[in-house]
Amino acid sequence: MEPILIYGYPCGSSMGLVAALEWLGKPYRLCRVDMLGEMREPAYKRLNPRVETPVLVTDGGNLVTETMAIAAWLEARDTERRVSFDPISPEADRMHQLTAFINTGFTGAFSPLWIAMETEDPAPATQAVLTEIGRNGVMERHDRLEEMIGNGRFLVSDRPALADGVLIGVARWLDYHGVANRERWPKLDALRKRIEAEPAVTYALALENGEDVPGTGACKGHIPLAEVIDRFGN
Ligand SMILES: N[C@@H](CCC(=O)N[C@@H](CS)C(=O)NCC(=O)O)C(=O)O
Incomplete structure (x- = not known):
């Protein structure tokens, strides 16, 4: 069977992994999950007890x-090095470093903003503190990422790789939360524009929005969440 990526909407980080699967070019399936609705039903815990997307069902079921474990799973199977690099190379080391930074400090900085947005009737003082901590953290992590970006067309080299997918799934949260103008970080802004222009990313965004669009053909279709839980849930 093809591996199945369970990705979330709205605005899930997993969108970048959908793009990475397109870049990888091997057959896969998708399962689209409403993170504000069906993901919060008890049955979802059979896929991920921490109630988060993404989840990958491997070809072995x-x-x-x-995200980091799913990226590693894809990298290990990317024998043609379409989204990764020779594991014993400076490029692989740099990609792991960047992916780890994006998936930890950079992504985590947005947490107070998500809490402020998703908490029902928060006390205004709590809301203000969360918003200030979130905005300051996101700006600081953007400063650090700006320093880490090199001169290649993409994060590691002149072709997009897993790290670019992980980045593009999360970087748009800056705009979603209205933290700052993205042009404040010119290297990151230019990099985001190059990744956003990739057909794989246009495709992943359209799927996230619920549109029925053709991709490279590697995606063999969507599977309903209930079926995925029934067949593969713990
Ligand atoms: N550590 C996890 C975090 C994934 C994560 O934060 N997923 C978000 C969506 S991007 C989520 O499912 N949040 C739960 C929610 O929205 O309630 C990973 O790297 O995969």
């Missing part, structure tokens, strides 16, 4: 959660 096993569940892999956590």
Whole structure:
């Protein structure tokens, strides 16, 4: 069977992994999940007890959660090095470093903003503190990422790789939360524009929005969440 990526909407980080699967070019399936609705039903915990997307169902029917673990699973199978690099190379080291930074400090900086947005009737003082901590953290992590960006067309080299997918799934949260103008970080802004222009990303965004669009053909279709839980849930 093809591996199945369970990705979330609205604005899920997993959108970048959909793009990475397109870049990888091997057959896969998708399962689209409403993170504000069906993901919060008890049955979803059979896929991920921490109630998060993404989740990967492997070709052997096993569940892999956590973005970094899913990226590692894809990298290990990317024998043609379409979205990764020779594991024993400076490029691989740099991609792992960047992916780890994006998936931890950079992504985590947005947490107070998500809490402020998703908490029902928060006390105004709590809302203000969360917003200030979130905005300051996001700006600071953007400063650090700006320093880490090199002169290649993409994060690691002149072709997009897993790290670019992980970045583009999250970087748009800056705009979603209205933290700052993206042009404040010119290297990151230019990099985001190059990644956003990739057909794989246009495709992943359209799917996230619920549109029925053709991709490279590697995606063999969507599977309903209930079926994925029934067949592969713990
Ligand atoms: N550590 C996890 C975090 C994934 C994560 O934060 N997913 C978000 C969506 S981007 C989520 O599912 N949040 C739960 C929610 O929205 O309630 C990973 O790297 O995969």
